[in-house]
Amino acid sequence: MELKPQITRRDVQLCIGCGRGVAHDHNMIFFRATLERFCLDQRGIMQEHGLEQFFGGGKPGAVLASVMGTNPPLAHRFGEPTTSLICLDCAMNPALPVTMVIERAEKVAEKKADAVAEEKANG
Numbered sequence: 001m002e003l004k005p006q007i008t009r010r011d012v013q014l015c016i017g018c019g020r021g022v023a024h025d026h027n028m029i030f031f032r033a034t035l036e037r038f039c040l041d042q043r044g045i046m047q048e049h050g051l052e053q054f055f056g057g058g059k060p061g062a063v064l065a066s067v068m069g070t071n072p073p074l075a076h077r078f079g080e081p082t083t084s085l086i087c088l089d090c091a092m093n094p095a096l097p098v099t100m101v102i103e104r105a106e107k108v109a110e111k112k113a114d115a116v117a118e119e120k121a122n123g
Helices: 042-054 058-068 098-122
Strands: 030-035 038-040 075-077 082-087
Touching: 030 098, 042 058, 082 098
Parallel strands: none
Antiparallel strands: 030 082, 038 075
16 A cells, blocks of 8 residues: 555545544644554564574674575564554543554444445445
C-alpha cells in the first residue's frame, strides 16, 4: 500500500482513538498511522544467533554472519496492515495503548470489507 503525501476527502475518517473527527478540538495536526502485527520466528533467530556466535560473537560476528549467512526471516507479518487517523489529543494520551488502537482499526477494516461485499452482492 502506497501512502500519498496528502489526504483527500475520501481518505478522511474518524479518529481511531476517540471516534470523533480528527480536528474536533480545532487542532490542525493529526496523525496517519499504519500498524502491522508481527510474530518472531524462533528458528530464524536461533539460526542467525548461532552463526553470529560461530564467527566470534559481538559486532564482528554479527557482520560476518550477515555476509556469510542466508539472512533468514526473524519475524513474519500476520494479518493485513491497518491504516488509521489519530487526533492529536489521542496521540498524546499515554493511557491509549497501541493494542486498543489496533483492535479498533481492525473492526473498522472489517466493517469496510463487509460493506464492500454487501455492495457487490446487491449491485
